[in-house]
Ligand SMILES: [Ca+2]
Ligand SMILES: [Ca+2]
Ligand SMILES: [Ca+2]
């Protein structure tokens with residue numbers, strides 16, 4: 001990533017230069033910046049946040065434990081500026097159905113592909129037996145402390161598995177078997193030993209610790225106190241790790257990174273009171289985008305005062321929805337079906353281009369290049385909502401898009 005860093009520095013220097021030339025310095029407005037802590041943190045919390053930030057940016061190499069198999073070498077290499085990632089930094093996952101049962105193909109290196117390896121090791125390839133392959137783009141990771149603190153009770157109240165209210169939208173949680181280091185908290189309501197997943201595009205991770213320990217291992221090949229197993233290449237039958245002593249990141253490092261992500265601020269809104277934006281917001285309700293993209297959720301108690309018992313606006317219900325055949329990659333996690341995805345939070349969607357290199361890529365793999373295309377690819381439970389969008393006048397469509405861009 002050194003190359004990328006120096007590229008970024010070079011680019012910012014050029015911009016600085018252009019800025020001086022045109023006498024218009026272009027420091028980003030605070031309201032456009034995602035990579036910032038929640039403003040109300042205590043001095044101690046802010047210090048922990050900054051320590052976590054440092055670790056989040058840490059570049060691993062062969063001498064610090066990278067691999068033997070890996071995808072990239074730093075959290076920040078995929079989550080640049082904490083914003084939505086680029087299709088060049090996708091994670092590839094695969095699996096297959098054995099009869100009715102989903103098989104993540106662990107004996108063949110599933111579910112995640114590590115397409116890179118340190119010297120002396122072979123990277124993985126996608127086995128020909130895999131029937132489902134998906135490419136997932138990094139989501140923005142701001143405001144996640146709020147999503148983590150939503151009580152299971154509320155998520156279950158939003159679910160409507162039998163579509164009792166007849167609006168064509170069901171919505172179910174993804175039930176996930178917890179890893180052995182998982183600690184249940186008062187807001188969890190397990191069912192048969194499984195917990196509601198809420199992070200990842202299929203809602204495969206129960207909490208931030210689960211998501212981040214998995215990222216260290218599967219994305220970078222970094223062992224932690226929580227998961228001491230290296231990423232072996234089971235495809236070639238090589239069960240030797242690297243030469244770096246395990247754990248390569250200890251529990252306090254991992255907890256600091258969890259705290260960093262947990263205390264990143266909510267994406268700021270822009271042009272909230274613009275008349276077109278306000279009109280677009282009404283349309284968003286009228287064509288029932290809110291049936292899944294629920295505007296307001298509530299948190300339970302949290303050790304971070306700002307997060308505790310507050311209302312916030314992520315535009316998700318954290319539930320899985322059948323999005324129809326077009327978004328079905330034949331791959332899945334937990335109890336989700338292959339056509340089901342967790343409602344993508346829409347907060348910060350208007351800032352996507354800033355972290356995607358000035359272009360926009362929407363939906364789980366970035367296949368949609370405009371917000372309109374993203375909506376047109378909504379099928380399944382969202383088909384009525386899509387039809388509602390199609391029947392809007394050109395002006396109304398623009399207003400709806402202005403609203404999305406203000407989020
Ligand atoms: Ca390692
Ligand atoms: Ca693998
Ligand atoms: Ca319903």
Ligand SMILES: [Ca+2]
Pocket residue numbers: 065223230241242243244245246248
């Ligand atoms: Ca090691």
